[in-house]
Amino acid sequence: PYYNKPTQKGLYLHFKKIAEEVDIPIVVYNVPSRTGVNILPETLAELAELKNIVAVKEASGNLDQMTHIVELCGDKITLLSGDDKLLLPVLSIGGKGVISVVANIIPRDVSDMVSEFEKGNYQRAKELFLSKVYPLSNAMFYETNPIPVKTSAQHS
Incomplete structure (x- = not known):
């Protein structure tokens, strides 16, 4: 698990074991600011060889x-932006979408943009x-996530 700050090999083995034990698509979530560990592109390229590792947030x-992930993995894994502020640049390098915070508030605008x-x-x-996604994505992080988005969702 992430909280143990594993090596890249440890990360690979962790996800490999999960992939072997379940028969569902798996989206790997790389969020080093929360976990303290960055999953490197080379590790994702290895994971992309496993049949049910289908995407990375x-x-x-x-x-x-x-x-570099797009270069190494091509179509073997779907790159999804995990940061609304980078959605447009991620699409421009070959990303296919986003797992979004702001889509909880402006789903139509995010969908239309993609x-x-x-x-x-x-x-x-x-x-x-x-005009829509970027400004709201900044506002959603004035406080620790998920406080702003949950507050906004209650009032929308």
Whole structure:
């Protein structure tokens, strides 16, 4: 588990064991700011070889690292942004979507932004990102997550 601050081999073995024991798709969550451990692109490339490791929610905040994941893994694993503020850049390097905080408040805008990007309407995707997604994503982290989003959801 993450709280033991495992090595990359330890992370691989952890997820491999889970993948062997369950017959469901697995999304790996890389959130080093919470776990103290960063799952490196090379480790994800190894994990991508396992049949039911299907995606990574990438919340390292490191676009260079995410680009390297796309380079190493190609279509073997789906890259999902784990940070709303990086959604547009992640899509631009080959990411396929987001596991989002702000979509709890503005689901249509987030969905429309990704759809516009997928349709090749990059200017419209950028407009939605800059006018809706990005500003709200900043607001959702004025306090520790998930306090702002839960408070917003109660009042919307």
